[in-house]
Amino acid sequence: MNREPDLGALRQQLADARLSGEHWWRGLEALADSAQAQAWVAAEFPGLAPTLDRRRFLQLMAASLALAGLAACGQTPDESVPRVVQAESQVPGKTLVYATAVPFAGVAQPVLGVTTAGRPIKLEGNPDHPASGGTCDAFTQAAILQLYDPDRSQSPRYKGRETAWGQVQGALLACAGQLDRTAGDGLHVVLGANGSPTLQRQLQQLMQRWPKARLYLAEPFAATAVQDACRQVFGQPLQPRWQRANAEAVVSFDDDWLGAGPWQTVNQRGWAARRRAAGQGQGRAQVLVADSVPTLTSAAASERLRLAPSRRPMLLRALAAELGAGEPGLAALSDTEQAWVRHAGNALKARAPRCLVSLDSQAPVDQQALVLRLNEHLCNQGVTVDYIAPQYQGAALHDLLEPLAANQVQVLVMLDCNPVNTAPAHWHLSDAVQHVPLRIHAGLYHDESARDCHWHLPLSHALDGWADARAADGSSVIVQPLMAPLYPTRTLAQVVELLQGRDADAHAIVRQTWAALDDNAWQQALSRGWADPAPVAVSVTANSAPLLTESAPVNGLEVRVLPDPCVWDGRLANLGWLQELPKPISKLTWGNVIGVSPALAERLGLANGDRVRVPLPGQIIEGPAWVEPGQADSVVALYAGYGRQRAGRVGNGLGYPAQALGAVNQVATLERLDGSLALASTQLHHQLPPGHESPIRSVAPGQSLGAPELLFHDATAVGPQWGMVIDLDLCTGCNACVVACQAENNIAVVGPEQVAQGRAMHWLRIDHYYQGSLDAPRSHFQPLPCMHCEQAPCEVGCPVNATQHGQDGVNQMVYNRCIGTRTCASYCPYKVRRFNWLDYSADAAPTIQAQRNPQVTVRSRGVMEKCTYCVQRISAARIDSKIAGTDAIEVTTACQQSCPCQAISFGDIRRADSEVARARQSGRHYRLLEELDTRPRTTYLARIDEERQP
Incomplete structure (x- = not known):
């Protein structure tokens, strides 16, 4: 090359x-x-045009076109009889629109599902929901492709062999009887982040029945550190709810709040609303960013400081001192860092309380606590931030390791998560669970965690099953199916019922949660897409506590593990739309890279695509280097979501498995290897x-480029x-x-x-x-x-x-x-x-392609x-x-x-x-x-x- x-x-x-x-x-x-x-x-x-390998071609097309087996798309069974008279609501060639939602990482995205002839073909944002406003992010748009993914799990399995739901029900009924005798002792349930009110009700019932059971949260990039910091500062676990439309100054530390994630839509809408309302630069939100890796947020910033994560505590302490909330601390900073802190402090003080300080959700709890106190010091509670009860809870997944090592886990249930793939490799979770007598997995795919379980139960997709969830503002949204299930699957709520020895209808389970709504109110909730408005904020007061302690200097390169902006932690790896979507900064597709700064690349003689190695405790990462202008010199960026072996025919075998490192910053070295790898970048x-x-x-605030638009088109043209x-x-x-x-x-x-x-x-x-x-x-x-x-x-x-x-x-x-x-x-x-x-x-196939x-x-x-x-x-x-x-x-x-x-x-x-x-x-x-x-x-x-x- x-x-x-x-x-x-x-x-x-x-x-x-x-x-x-x-x-x-x-x-x-x-x-x-x-x-x-x-x-x-x-x-x-x-x-x-080269000769394309037929096997690879068929693998991609099967997932992109959803070929066989989709003739099952259609209406619910009680409507699947021939009609002499066409239903009034169904006009051939016309689409029907239903309000529903797509959960992602614990946060639901309110959408309108567009259907034709009984099959969904497109998702749009719900314009009547304040968290959506009719807009929709890339992850949510791609959920329609996931619905038709032929690699989705299509039937229950026992030890890898297909079985029937009757066998599943019998086995779980026997298991429930044994757990009744021990009050649930030995039952450990691992869940992905899920804010469903129905699921929370079911889990409360489960814990009342089996009080010795234990619940864990398996969400690699969840904001659990923020909840822990709220417990430390306010005395209770809470979830911040940002009001970015009110923020005239935002200071962010490694927080890509404009980037991909469950809150992207609501954050971008708030930022844009403030920017649009301010007009030509007057009163616009001033965004100051200190981060280590270029992001969408730093691209939109008015001022950016390249900063290694190890220096972040010093900057936080210095900012606190600048705001009058701590001891002076500028002496240890460079001239550039001191100037940035002064500008950030001046911007916050000049615009308080219409200002905001934010931090990477994966940062340590003590740093999160300081940011919470700074926001309280700026008196912005109720203006640019308020607090609500967490939408999901659970013990840290790390807490499961001790009972596993002590052989105290008799029944391990993994619900809508893939911890074997996302847990740090040095935990050796795949080996640790092998000693558990009964292992059950429920998910959309027969993935890495399903492989290590006795039972695998296929879950319904959000677009073909009943559920509920919570949106970014905390409001409860109803997830109603847009079509009959493609395969004989069960919703997550149905699986939780099966765990307790009961088989119930998915609609009935959700309806029970909202039994207080009469039939008219229920129909209105289905029509508009949500059952109740956003919850009222909790009024809190910060306690007094010491600020950050001194941190030891870091010698070596700092490794940051980041969610991939296109496939996140790997749960979306089998979606061809997202694999081929150019990443916003690098414009790379179909894989991940090891990001380095130009200075580090110059020192090591690296070029784009050169193979490099990052030795880390418990794992060695090897992959292609990518020189990213603007990255901090001492930082190596790794991106999660790849290196999977059981994602599906599209996502298998791409990249390296950075998600197995966890989201904690580490210190390492970087070694150059022989050879290079081809990269598919569209830059x-x-x-x-x-x-x-x-x-x-570009123009300066209040200025223009020149004369306004002239009419080039034919003035005599008819029509629009x-x-x-x-x-x-x-x-x-x-x-x-x-x-x-x-x-x-x-x-x-x-x-x-x-x-x-x-x-x-x-x-x-x-x-x-x-x-x-x-x-x-x-x-x-x-x-x-x-x-x-x-x-x-x-x-x-x-x-x-x-x-x-x-x-x-x-x-x-x-x-x-x-x-x-x-x-x-x-x-x-x-x-x-x-x-x-x-x-x-x-x-x-000659049949109509379902998603088209x-x-x-x-x-x-x-x-x-x-x-x-x-x-x-x-x-x-x-x-x-x-x-x-x-x-x-x-x-x-x-x-x-x-x-x-x-x-x-x-x-x-x-x-x-x-x-x-x-x-x-x-x-x-x-x-x-x-x-x-x-x-x-x-x-x-x-x-x-x-x-x-x-």
């Missing part, structure tokens, strides 16, 4: 005055203008032609004229729009080999640009769908008129005309067209495709407007609908009252590659450069 360019020379190059200021770069190779980067720019289609893909004006533009505006000041690069577009438009998964050759099929990509120095650059994100140009070069280049201009301004694709010359892609300066090198549906949107054509080999402005939604809205007898056509594209920050506006640009028309009149409005005079309908609002505010 080509060696990495000289990092020292690049650092000097960026420091040179000639390249300062508005110098943007897409990666180290692009910055150095290496042969590899030149090849990506020069070659429109790198390489010819250099589809680069815009060089020599043009910067693709990213569609256009889109993307606000770069609100875009965080979170990828929610990318997955929403993929789900809506039947976009194929192509696999790592094809991605490495630049053949990813995403219609919407998010380019990541760096600005500034190699060691501490700023990050900027720019979503790029089709520009739908008024003078589109692609329309001129197509020899068969397969791409043409519609009367409404949409650049249309006629798939059955396309003969695959790829001329249109060569003519497109924005590089937004995608070519089907292979026929990704060739091996599909029937309103969108599935493309075949040799056909070009691109963003269509969700033309199927435009057509449906046009028909509805004709029926309603109105000229106004309201359309929301899939990307616009999902964006938590509402950074995308779409509509009729000729309507002066439309949001998109108002955006085009903004002083921040500009067109990409404007000098080419393509007159794109997709345009941008410049990012506002925030000046440091004292």
Whole structure:
């Protein structure tokens, strides 16, 4: 492979005055203008289509297309009889929408499930729920693919062999009788994080019946340290509920609250609401970040400090002193650290109580306690933070090791979790559980934990089973099925009933929890999606306690284990959409890397892809290095979620198993090994032609770029004229729009080999640009769908008129005309067209593919495709407007609908009252590659450069 360019020379190059200021770069190779980067720019289609291994192809397609066995999709059994008269609610070709929720890591995401012909095809945010507001993150969008995953467990198993539920019921009934005689002594239940009120009621009943039983929480990145800190500071375990829309100043320590996770949607909505309401930089939230690894939060920060985790306690103590809540402590800090602490302290004091201090949820309890006290000192309780009862509880999983070693565990039950895979490797949990006489696992997959159990019970998916849960604001949401179960599975609530020797209907179990609701109230709860509002905050007062103690200096490299932004801790590893989703910062796909700073890479002579080793207690990690600009010099970043062997045919064998290290920071060394590994990164893909004006533009607060938008379109055109505006000041690069577009438009998964050759099929990509120095650059994100140009070069280049201009301004694709010359892609300066090198549906069953949107054509080999402005939604809205007898056509594209920050506006640009028309009149409005005079309908609002505010 080509060696990495000289990092020292690049650092000097960026420091040179000639390249300062508005110098943007897409990666180290692009910055150095290496042969590899030149090849990506020069070659429109790198390489010819290689022969794809048939086995790997079938593995990917089986999961992406959900081939066989899906004829079971349909209505509930009591409705599955032929009807002479069609039900009034079911109109052929029309979708039905149901309110439900998708739990993730203990927090439910309120959604609307879109179904057609009895099968769900899309998830949208519930606009009536305050925690969603109609938006939806990438993880939640991908839940629809998980529903149809053919690798989901489909039947109970005993010692690896399929069995019947009757056998399960008999065995558990006998087990319950034995536990009755011992009051549950020897029963140890391990659960994933789950805020279900029904489950909490069932567990209380279980503990009343078997008081000697023990419950444990198996959630690798749960905020249990925060709950413990609340117990220390407030005298009771609590869960903070952040009100980020009220925060005018936020100081964060290694807390990626804008990044992936169960609270991403509500956090991004609050941040964007504050940013949008403040207008042109006046009164906007000032975000100061001190962290070790670049994140979405640090990319949005007005000021960022690179900081190793070992120095975080000193900075916290110094900030406390700056706020008058501790002894002076700036002496031990560097000049840069002292300046950052002063700026952070001034920002907090100037905006108290409309301010906030936040910390990585995996940080030690004493640091969490100090942050809680700082927030109390700033008097922001009830303004930017309040506290509610924890949504889930349980002893730490580590506490299970002692009874296992003492052979005190007689029955081990693992419910909706995979601790054998996620527990630290030096615990040797897989070996420890082998001595337990009865081991039971319940989950969506026959995973690593199921392999080590006698009984495996398949769980229903959230979209085909009854349940309830709690949203990010603490409100109770009803999880109602969108279809009859695909397989003979049971819900988690049913499994808990079976453990107690009872077999019950899933709906009846949930309904019992909400028995106080009469039938009308219950139907209203199902219709709107939640049963009760968010709980009232608990009023608390912080006690007095000593601040942080002195920490010993760290000699060596500090290892941080982080959840992967696309597959989290590995529970989503078998979803092709998320595996192929470029990670927001690195743009890597299909695997994890070992992140190092440019300074460390320069010292060790590392290039992207070089094999390295990280020796740690109990485990040795080996993987490819990735040089990440902006990472702290003494930090090595490992990403969980990979290295799995029983994830499924898509997720098996990818990457290294960092989740087996736990989430605790450790000290280690880094060794370079021989050889390198190929990485599927999209960072250099589809680069815009060089020599043009910067693709990213910014303005100072209150200023503008120039004259407002002129009308390029034909003023005599009849009907609406569609256009889109993307606000770069609100875009965080979170990828929610990318997955929403993929789900809506039947976009194929192509696999790592094809991605490495630049053949990813995403219609919407998010380019990541760096600005500034190699060691501490700023990050900027720019979503790029089709520009739908008024003078589109692609329309001129197509020899068969397969791409043409519609009367409404949409650049249309006629798939059955396309003969695959790829001329249109060569003519497109924005590089937004995608070519089907292979026929990704060739091996599909002749039956209707369950997850596919029937309103969108599935493309075949040799056909070009691109963003269509969700033309199927435009057509449906046009028909509805004709029926309603109105000229106004309201359309929301899939990307616009999902964006938590509402950074995308779409509509009729000729309507002066439309949001998109108002955006085009903004002083921040500009067109990409404007000098080419393509007159794109997709345009941008410049990012506002925030000046440091004292």
